[in-house]
Amino acid sequence: MLRSVRADRRTTPHRSPALLGGRLPLVAAAVVAAGLTAACGPSSQSVGSAVPSVAGQSSQALPSGTASATGSPEASPTASAPPSASASAPADSSPTPSRARTGSVAPTGTPAKPPRTSAAPEPARIPGPGYNSSADAQKQIEAALRAAKSDGRMVLLDFGANWCGNCKAADKVFGQSQTASILGASYHLVKVDIGGNSSANSALLRKYSPSGGTYTMPVLVVVSPSGTVRTDTHVTGNPSLTSEGINSFLRQWAS
Numbered sequence: 001m002l003r004s005v006r007a008d009r010r011t012t013p014h015r016s017p018a019l020l021g022g023r024l025p026l027v028a029a030a031v032v033a034a035g036l037t038a039a040c041g042p043s044s045q046s047v048g049s050a051v052p053s054v055a056g057q058s059s060q061a062l063p064s065g066t067a068s069a070t071g072s073p074e075a076s077p078t079a080s081a082p083p084s085a086s087a088s089a090p091a092d093s094s095p096t097p098s099r100a101r102t103g104s105v106a107p108t109g110t111p112a113k114p115p116r117t118s119a120a121p122e123p124a125r126i127p128g129p130g131y132n133s134s135a136d137a138q139k140q141i142e143a144a145l146r147a148a149k150s151d152g153r154m155v156l157l158d159f160g161a162n163w164c165g166n167c168k169a170a171d172k173v174f175g176q177s178q179t180a181s182i183l184g185a186s187y188h189l190v191k192v193d194i195g196g197n198s199s200a201n202s203a204l205l206r207k208y209s210p211s212g213g214t215y216t217m218p219v220l221v222v223v224s225p226s227g228t229v230r231t232d233t234h235v236t237g238n239p240s241l242t243s244e245g246i247n248s249f250l251r252q253w254a255s
Helices: 002-011 017-040 137-151 165-174 177-186 199-208 243-252
Strands: 154-160 187-193 219-223 229-232
Touching: 137 154, 137 187, 137 199, 154 165, 154 199, 165 177, 165 243, 177 187, 177 243, 187 199, 199 219
Parallel strands: 154 187
Antiparallel strands: 154 219, 219 229
């Protein structure tokens, strides 16, 4: 009997120190866990039950009302909240532009303004019938040439005398509305008295009608704004002293 017992003891394997060393940490961990449980209060789980791994735990195993540790949309308390007003607004809910006021024109529809046209120049002054022997004809001609350079009209010099019948006939035509309109639109008229003893006026006649000889009045001389003589009736002869003759003459040399 004694031998068999000894034999049994000999055959019983001895626990290796490595195995004992592996269990010692487990025992120490259990002691620490027991101390923490005592300090924090009793656990809702039974002692020794394993805490399920969060990574391996499915969302169905969690108790009802418990938020998932992974923060899944189903467990989010804001997932079931009604959509915000901005999210529910339709895509084309941009503010409607206000209508233009009645009578106003949109900038893009503003019609182009017509270009401004300069007003027609005022008709030139037409002197009355007859010839002023006391007038300074030289200054009158110089003023007419300055005005012609400004507005592009011609200068018409009328050399005559108050006792001349043909000059009176021409004055009547100059006073008619149609002839006066042509004169005012195209000429600056200067009347020069050569029926008296004015040497200055006679010198002006010879200046603008230098052919000399016996002059048949009236002598009509058309001068350009630059002072160049364009026609001289002492050379060409007077037109018919009627409205048709004089109007035709004025239109011919107006430009």
